Amino acid sequence: MTHLLPRLNRRQQFVAGTAVSAGILGVVILAGFLMSSDGLVTNLAARHLSPSWQYPFGTDWLGRDMLARTIKGLNLSLGVGLLAASLSGLIALVLGLAAGTLGKGVDTVVTWLVDLALGMPHLVVIILIAFAMGGGAKGVITGVMLTHWPSLTRVIRAEVLQLRSAEYVQISRRLGKSNWWVATRHILPHILPQLFVGTLLLFPHAILHEAAVTFLGFGLSPHQPAIGIILSESMSYLSTGMWWLAFFPGLMLLVVVRMVDILGDNLRQLMDPHSAHQ
Amino acid sequence: MNKNLLLFILGKLLRMTGLLICLSIIIFWLMSKSPIDPIQAYVGADMMLVGPEQRQQIMEYWGLNEPPVERFKHWLLAVSRGDLGTSMIYRQPVLQVIKERFTASLALMGMAWLLSGVFGFALGVLAGVKQGTRLDGMIKWYCLTLASTPGFWLGLLMLVVFAVWLGWFPVGLGVPAGVLQENVSWLDRLYHLILPAITLSITGVANVALHTRQKLIDVLNSDYVLFAKARGESNWTIFWRHGLRNVALPAITLQFASFGELFGGSVLAEQVFSYPGLGQATVQAGLRGDLPLLLAIALFSAIFIFTGNFIADLIYRVIDPRIREGELL
Numbered sequence: 355m356t357h358l359l360p361r362l363n364r365r366q367q368f369v370a371g372t373a374v375s376a377g378i379l380g381v382v383i384l385a386g387f388l389m390s391s392d393g394l395v396t397n398l399a400a401r402h403l404s405p406s407w408q409y410p411f412g413t414d415w416l417g418r419d420m421l422a423r424t425i426k427g428l429n430l431s432l433g434v435g436l437l438a439a440s441l442s443g444l445i446a447l448v449l450g451l452a453a454g455t456l457g458k459g460v461d462t463v464v465t466w467l468v469d470l471a472l473g474m475p476h477l478v479v480i481i482l483i484a485f486a487m488g489g490g491a492k493g494v495i496t497g498v499m500l501t502h503w504p505s506l507t508r509v510i511r512a513e514v515l516q517l518r519s520a521e522y523v524q525i526s527r528r529l530g531k532s533n534w535w536v537a538t539r540h541i542l543p544h545i546l547p548q549l550f551v552g553t554l555l556l557f558p559h560a561i562l563h564e565a566a567v568t569f570l571g572f573g574l575s576p577h578q579p580a581i582g583i584i585l586s587e588s589m590s591y592l593s594t595g596m597w598w599l600a601f602f603p604g605l606m607l608l609v610v611v612r613m614v615d616i617l618g619d620n621l622r623q624l625m626d627p628h629s630a631h632q
Numbered sequence: 633m634n635k636n637l638l639l640f641i642l643g644k645l646l647r648m649t650g651l652l653i654c655l656s657i658i659i660f661w662l663m664s665k666s667p668i669d670p671i672q673a674y675v676g677a678d679m680m681l682v683g684p685e686q687r688q689q690i691m692e693y694w695g696l697n698e699p700p701v702e703r704f705k706h707w708l709l710a711v712s713r714g715d716l717g718t719s720m721i722y723r724q725p726v727l728q729v730i731k732e733r734f735t736a737s738l739a740l741m742g743m744a745w746l747l748s749g750v751f752g753f754a755l756g757v758l759a760g761v762k763q764g765t766r767l768d769g770m771i772k773w774y775c776l777t778l779a780s781t782p783g784f785w786l787g788l789l790m791l792v793v794f795a796v797w798l799g800w801f802p803v804g805l806g807v808p809a810g811v812l813q814e815n816v817s818w819l820d821r822l823y824h825l826i827l828p829a830i831t832l833s834i835t836g837v838a839n840v841a842l843h844t845r846q847k848l849i850d851v852l853n854s855d856y857v858l859f860a861k862a863r864g865e866s867n868w869t870i871f872w873r874h875g876l877r878n879v880a881l882p883a884i885t886l887q888f889a890s891f892g893e894l895f896g897g898s899v900l901a902e903q904v905f906s907y908p909g910l911g912q913a914t915v916q917a918g919l920r921g922d923l924p925l926l927l928a929i930a931l932f933s934a935i936f937i938f939t940g941n942f943i944a945d946l947i948y949r950v951i952d953p954r955i956r957e958g959e960l961l
Contacts, residue, residue: 469651470651470654470655472892472937473651473655473934473937473938474655474892474930474933474934474937475892475893475895475896475899475933475937476892476896477895477896477899477900478895478896478899478914478929478930478933481899481914481915481918482659482662482663482918482926482930483662484918485662485663485666485918485921485926486662486663486665486666487665487666487667488666488667558780562780562782565782566782566783566784566896566900569782569784569900569903570899570900570903570915570918571915571919572918572919585782585784585785585788588788589788589904592788592791592792592796593795593796597792597796600785600788600789600792601789601792604782604785604788604789607782607785608777608780608781608782608785611780611782612776612777612780615776615779615780
């Protein structure tokens with residue numbers, strides 16, 4: 355396979371990887387917006403069809419086009435994941451900054467909170483929160499948001515602690531600048547790229563957890579074309595051999611998650627001065 | 633030194649107790665917020681047949697008419713006596729349910745844990761030794777792709793391929809259907825265990841493999857390996873003499889520290905394969921509003937994770953000679 359392609363150097367590989375993953379994500383999102391909802395409507399004449407040119411992903415037991423359902427579901431997942439990951443990043447920013455700048459007491463509390471949040475399996479916590487909020491999109495988003503911040507908080511806290519001891523920050527303090535000045539002018543600009551990349555790397559986890567919780571029945575409502583719903587519904591039809599109901603939606607989810615991951619990883623390398631010039 | 637170790641263990645246990653108390657308060661608060669009516673969840677479809685008096689009686693029976701703080705006090709008192717309450721959906725003491733279910737889950741998780749540990753380590757070592765080759769690239773790609781794979785989807789695929797198409801394995805459940813409990817042999821159980829365990833282990837491979845690969849590359853770039861090469865040792869002897877010990881310890885620790893993902897994965901795997909373990913009980917308890925069971929399982933999962941981390945810490949202290957001799961203390 356590789357000898358057919360011209361050999362790319364690392365920079366070219368990097369650009370190609372980024373372009374391909376951004377392209378695929380773009381197509382999925384664009385398709386989600388442009389696609390009409392016709393495929394989601396029940397069409398009893400076209401039930402249980404295996405994949406064909408007209409229905410590349412096949413149809414389900416109500417004759418709905420699986421391609422349309424998958425694309426709509428992916429967009430829903432991307433939206434929920436994006437919202438949850440961003441909120442999680444926000445929590446990480448606030449707690450990380452607070453732990454790093456507000457003194458020992460706050461630091462202890464935040465470290466303890468991180469331990470607390472890591473003390474239970476993510477999935478069980480999300481189930482509990484979704485249960486407490488009575489399910490639905492709000493429950494999933496809150497659940498994912500409240501479980502994914504600890505690792506990023508640790509990173510940001512460490513970064514802030516390191517910056518605080520930097521000489522120019524010490525000098526700035528001696529010059530009488532306030533805590534607020536130091537936090538917004540010296541520390542925040544260094545943290546923002548970290549935060550951005552960190553959030554992007556949280557994003558795949560958020561999507562996967564959303565799909566998993568929805569699959570278990572705690573997440574998005576069955577009326578929405580979420581990937582988790584599609585997969586859990588497919589379970590009753592798998593033993594009759596309708597493999598396409600599960601195969602394509604899951605595969606597309608895998609592709610989308612991997613693309614987001616590649617994008618995040620490439621951005622991280624780009625922002626890291628050690629590897630940016632390789 | 634022994635005193636140090638004892639202090640370390642005591643400190644950890646104290647921390648655990650504090651964490652558990654806080655977690656139970658938070659979980660209790662979450663549950664009292666839930667809009668899901670436990671009585672309706674308990675009665676189910678017969679809700680129309682239950683009059684207000686009966687409803688009152690059920691509430692009193694479960695102690696649901698008291699304010700949450702009172703209920704929490706009662707619960708805490710009962711727990712200190714070793715009574716975790718009665719599960720609403722299984723009509724058994726919660727402790728009993730957890731014991732039975734966890735035994736089933738333990739078999740599943742243990743098998744998956746061992747498999748993923750061994751395969752992950754082997755793949756990581758292979759990739760590390762062959763760093764930069766096509767094999768390394770393939771293993772890396774494989775692991776990164778696995779990390780983005782929804783585990784339950786993988787389970788569905790396994791189910792379609794091995795149970796439906798090939799018919800090698802049963803479609804689900806922990807024991808054969810229609811057979812009395814005492815007639816189920818351990819072979820039957822093992823047979824039903826294989827597919828979920830493999831599914832669970834496949835996703836667990838990625839983490840260990842990538843970590844081991846990175847560690848091994850670090851070790852192979854060290855001065856002492858350079859010296860060994862200069863002495864003319866072969867790749868294999870270098871790995872055997874210098875690599876293995878340095879790489880095995882982090883891998884084992886990582887494997888113990890991954891109990892959380894293991895538990896989460898088993899919830900999904902058990903749901904896909906309708907395997908009657910603790911994960912399935914978690915989902916049932918959540919969907920049907922079985923508060924005592926859900927609370928107990930949540931706390932149990934916290935203890936489970938803590939145990940994993942605790943063993944990982946302990947292994948580092950006991951096995952690593954540098955820490956054991958107090959160098960890095």
